[in-house]
Amino acid sequence: MITVTSPIEKQLKIISKEIEDVQDYPMGKLRDIIKEVGFECDFCARCCTREFNDHVFLLTADVIRIQEIASDYLEPAPYYELCDQHGRFYVSGYALKVKEDGSCIFLNERRCAIYEQRPIICRLYPYMLHREPDEDGNIDWRQIAGPGQHGCYHTEISDEESEDIALQIKSYETGYLKQVAEFFRKAEEYFKKNSLRHIQGVYDREMRKFNKGEEITVFVLFNGEFIEHRAKKQ
Numbered sequence: 112m113i114t115v116t117s118p119i120e121k122q123l124k125i126i127s128k129e130i131e132d133v134q135d136y137p138m139g140k141l142r143d144i145i146k147e148v149g150f151e152c153d154f155c156a157r158c159c160t161r162e163f164n165d166h167v168f169l170l171t172a173d174v175i176r177i178q179e180i181a182s183d184y185l186e187p188a189p190y191y192e193l194c195d196q197h198g199r200f201y202v203s204g205y206a207l208k209v210k211e212d213g214s215c216i217f218l219n220e221r222r223c224a225i226y227e228q229r230p231i232i233c234r235l236y237p238y239m240l241h242r243e244p245d246e247d248g249n250i251d252w253r254q255i256a257g258p259g260q261h262g263c264y265h266t267e268i269s270d271e272e273s274e275d276i277a278l279q280i281k282s283y284e285t286g287y288l289k290q291v292a293e294f295f296r297k298a299e300e301y302f303k304k305n306s307l308r309h310i311q312g313v314y315d316r317e318m319r320k321f322n323k324g325e326e327i328t329v330f331v332l333f334n335g336e337f338i339e340h341r342a343k344k345q
């Protein structure tokens with residue numbers, strides 16, 4: 112008997128493997144890389160702009176915090192995962208809005224207006240685990256922005272600090288992947304219940320319209336529910 116795997120099931124398998132990979136990533140290696148990179152913020156604020164970072168993806172805990180500060184500063188994260196046959200998009204989370212000049216909505220005179228409550232990813236930057244496999248199928252380390260283009264590098268990082276950053280990286284990456292997995296599980300349920308299906312051709316067509324300035328409908332998964340939004344390219 113041939114078992115047919117749906118695109119969503121395929122995605123769930125990939126994510127579950129990625130979660131294992133992140134959890135298995137050797138702590139010692141991660142600590143060494145953090146110490147070697149030795150990043151220190153020099154308040155240039157470049158990492159808070161689109162020039163260096165495409166968008167600030169928010170985990171659910173971030174969204175709850177930001178909703179209390181300024182709920183209208185949230186928008187559906189870009190790179191929507193699915194599109195149904197009616198041309199409505201679905202995405203696994205929110206991102207922070209940006210101003211016309213491409214800087215984060217919370218950036219004010221090169222300072223973060225919500226520094227103590229900033230999103231988890233802003234606390235960890237530029238330390239990230241790259242989730243795309245290399246030629247041997249292993250997840251690899253990367254920094255989001257090129258060294259030397261912002262901030263200071265090769266500064267002294269203590270053992271305790273590198274351990275703490277390494278733990279936070281693993282926690283963030285796992286949290287992110289679990290959020291995406293939850294999105295695919297809920298989407299599968301929602302699509303079945305409402306006789307919907309993902310169609311790549313419709314996705315591409317609607318994305319072309321969006322890129323030309325047309326408004327689209329995007330459902331964002333938040334707290335187990337799909338929340339409807341209208342979105343327009345900035």
Ligand code: SF4
Pocket residue numbers: 158159160167207215216217218219222223224225226229230233
């Ligand atoms: S929330 Fe703060 S730290 Fe994060 S990108 Fe915006 S201004 Fe920068």
